[in-house]
Amino acid sequence: MSTVTLRVFRFKQGDAAPHYDTFTVTAGPRTTVLEALQAVRRDQDPSLILRHSCHHASCGTCGMRVNGHEVLACVTPLADLGPVVTVEPLQNAPLVADLVVDMHPFYATFTQAGMPLVRTSDNLAGSHPAPGIETLTRFENCLECGLCLSACPVVATDPLYLGPAAMAAAWRVVQEPRGADPAQALAWVDQEHGCWRCHLAFECSTVCPNDVQPGQAIAALRQRLVQGEPAPPRPRPAAAEPAPSPARAARRGLRAWFDPRGRDVGYWAFVLHRVTGLALVFYLVLHLWVLRLLARGPQAWDDFIALARSPLFLALDGVLLFGILFHGLNGLRVALVGLGRGAARHKALFWALMAVLVVALLVGVAALVAVVHGA
Amino acid sequence: MNRDAGKFWWLVQAFSGVALVLLLGMHFIAQHYVAQGGLRTYADVVAYLDSPWVLALETLFLVVVAVHAALGLRAVALDLGLARGQQRLVDGAVAGFALAVVFYGLWLFTRIGGG
Ligand code: SF4
Ligand code: FES
Numbered sequence: 001m002s003t004v005t006l007r008v009f010r011f012k013q014g015d016a017a018p019h020y021d022t023f024t025v026t027a028g029p030r031t032t033v034l035e036a037l038q039a040v041r042r043d044q045d046p047s048l049i050l051r052h053s054c055h056h057a058s059c060g061t062c063g064m065r066v067n068g069h070e071v072l073a074c075v076t077p078l079a080d081l082g083p084v085v086t087v088e089p090l091q092n093a094p095l096v097a098d099l100v101v102d103m104h105p106f107y108a109t110f111t112q113a114g115m116p117l118v119r120t121s122d123n124l125a126g127s128h129p130a131p132g133i134e135t136l137t138r139f140e141n142c143l144e145c146g147l148c149l150s151a152c153p154v155v156a157t158d159p160l161y162l163g164p165a166a167m168a169a170a171w172r173v174v175q176e177p178r179g180a181d182p183a184q185a186l187a188w189v190d191q192e193h194g195c196w197r198c199h200l201a202f203e204c205s206t207v208c209p210n211d212v213q214p215g216q217a218i219a220a221l222r223q224r225l226v227q228g229e230p231a232p233p234r235p236r237p238a239a240a241e242p243a244p245s246p247a248r249a250a251r252r253g254l255r256a257w258f259d260p261r262g263r264d265v266g267y268w269a270f271v272l273h274r275v276t277g278l279a280l281v282f283y284l285v286l287h288l289w290v291l292r293l294l295a296r297g298p299q300a301w302d303d304f305i306a307l308a309r310s311p312l313f314l315a316l317d318g319v320l321l322f323g324i325l326f327h328g329l330n331g332l333r334v335a336l337v338g339l340g341r342g343a344a345r346h347k348a349l350f351w352a353l354m355a356v357l358v359v360a361l362l363v364g365v366a367a368l369v370a371v372v373h374g375a
Numbered sequence: 376m377n378r379d380a381g382k383f384w385w386l387v388q389a390f391s392g393v394a395l396v397l398l399l400g401m402h403f404i405a406q407h408y409v410a411q412g413g414l415r416t417y418a419d420v421v422a423y424l425d426s427p428w429v430l431a432l433e434t435l436f437l438v439v440v441a442v443h444a445a446l447g448l449r450a451v452a453l454d455l456g457l458a459r460g461q462q463r464l465v466d467g468a469v470a471g472f473a474l475a476v477v478f479y480g481l482w483l484f485t486r487i488g489g490g
Contacts, residue, residue: 158456192453196381199454225382254455274451281444288479295486298417305415328396335389 001026004078006036008048009088012097020086021045027078033087034062034073037099049098057209060143063090063150064099068262070147070207090150092251106146109166113173113185141210142168148204148214151263153270156256160193164204164214167195171217174224186225195221199273200337202266202346215266216343223340265347269330276327283320314368321364322357329353384446391443398436405429424487437480445473 004027011018023044025036034052041048053059055074062073065088067081078085093101148164149155155163173185189195195218202215257271293300307313333353337346406414406423414420423429452465 154454157454160456190382192381193456194381196385197453222382222385226386277447278451281448284440284444284476288476288483291483294417294420295483301417301420324399328392328399331392332396335393338385338389 001028002079003027003083004036004081005084006040007084007086008037008040008098009086010048010098011095012047012049018095025078029077029079031078032074033064033066033071033076033078033081033085036078037073037087049096049100051100058143060145063145063147064088065090065150070150072143072145072147072209075209090146091256092149092152092155093146101146103144103146106149106163106165107144109162110144110169112162112188113166113169142212143210145209147207147209148212151203151207151267153201153203153256153267154197154199156252157254158193158197159251161197162189162191162194164198164218165212167198167221168212168214168217171221174221186221189218189221190225195225198338199270200266200334200346201263201270203263206264206266215346219337219340219343222338226339265350269333269350272326273330273334276323279323280327283323317368318361318365321368322361325357325360325364329357384449388443388446388450391439391446394439395436395443398432398439401432402436405432421487424484430484433484434481438477441473441476441480444476445469448472 006023007020010021023040037050052062057072057075064073089099090101096102154161170185170189173180174182198218204214293304333349337343342349449469
């Protein structure tokens with residue numbers, strides 16, 4: 001048995017601001033975070049609010065953030081997490097109290113996707129896909145836990161975004177309609193704040209406890225739409241209308257873009273793509289502004305060129321080169337994966353492109369150094 | 376914004392991005408190899424833009440970069456979940472930005488070419 005300190009997020013309706021309470025618990029090798037929290041509620045603070053049901057990764061109700069990562073508390077061993085463990089509610093959903101968020105808006109998206117929340121069967125071991133089904137991956141596997149919503153950087157800022165789980169459900173309907181209308185599901189995701197809003201950070205797929213792979217499902221939906229699947233007129237669902245302000249307030253907002261701690265590589269790539277993109281737009285404006293010197297005649301331009309060949313300018317050129325290379329190469333990945341090409345191997349593709357970046361950057365920096373020495 | 380706008384603009388963004396990777400490569404190659412030793416002096420720039428091929432390449436580059444940058448700004452704005460009225464405002468603003476970039480670039484070309 002070891003002793004673990006739990007730092008638990010606390011908030012009750014009417015509180016001015018949330019705070020953290022500290023509890024000391026004892027943990028055996030198999031004690032889970034959920035069991036530890038239940039022990040706190042039983043023995044130390046009965047006012048602690050948390051939600052759970054099945055205790056075996058099936059109901060999806062115990063989703064929370066533990067040390068900054070979205071997990072199902074009922075299958076997360078406490079012993080692996082260090083002496084101090086921070087427990088917080090999911091992000092990007094309205095907070096009810098302590099570790100509980102309001103899941104109603106999230107559940108409603110499943111109905112809109114055309115997939116009912118209640119499923120009737122699962123694949124038996126050794127069974128084969130029915131004719132017309134591409135893989136045995138079953139999006140009924142979705143637990144509706146909401147971990148993907150909490151991790152997604154687009155959900156963090158866009159209250160109109162349909163979200164990864166709902167679009168995975170829509171793709172499930174397209175793959176195996178079972179009486180539902182796939183064209184309606186496609187029409188529903190084919191909107192600015194639907195599958196085209198996704199930036200393929202794949203954080204949803206990283207945190208999903210049941211391998212639903214929503215990111216890959218979104219890429220597949222896009223591929224199907226680009227291939228020209230006919231889509232009937234879409235009645236605009238209520239959730240796609242501008243959301244009321246509490247829904248916006250419940251989201252992390254832009255903080256999510258600038259705080260990729262603990263996130264996987266796709267999330268970092270998303271943040272860096274945004275930062276380099278904005279920086280390159282700034283550079284474009286600066287570049288055009290400098291080029292106005294050309295309109296002033298030879299002296300102004302030649303003076304500028306002399307300045308541009310100084311070591312400081314050339315160092316900034318190196319930074320610019322990195323920005324261009326990263327944005328260009330990661331952009332190729334986004335374009336390819338976004339069209340459904342290589343979605344299953346998006347990480348390998350990313351690292352292969354980053355290897356190209358390193359080689360090109362070294363060549364570019366060597367050329368800049370040669371300019372300094374040859375100037 | 377009609378339903379297809381999301382797909383349409385995403386595809387334009389993706390293909391303009393791929394085109395930029397190629398055009399930027401050609402832009403660098405043209406500047407550093409066609410113009411031997413790079414564009415070091417004003418005279419080099421004038422001589423460089425004298426070629427109709429170079430002018431066509433640079434104009435295409437200018438248009439594609441303006442479109443891609445404008446759509447990128449629009450994507451960032453849409454990520455923030457704007458209301459429909461604000462979204463139209465953003466559409467207008469980024470279209471204005473793209474047009475300003477293209478016309479300013481074309482004006483520069485004529486100033487340099489015409490002395
Ligand atoms: S897709 Fe995965 S992470 Fe998202 S709600 Fe379903 S099971 Fe949870
Ligand atoms: S309690 Fe049901 S998934 Fe954790």
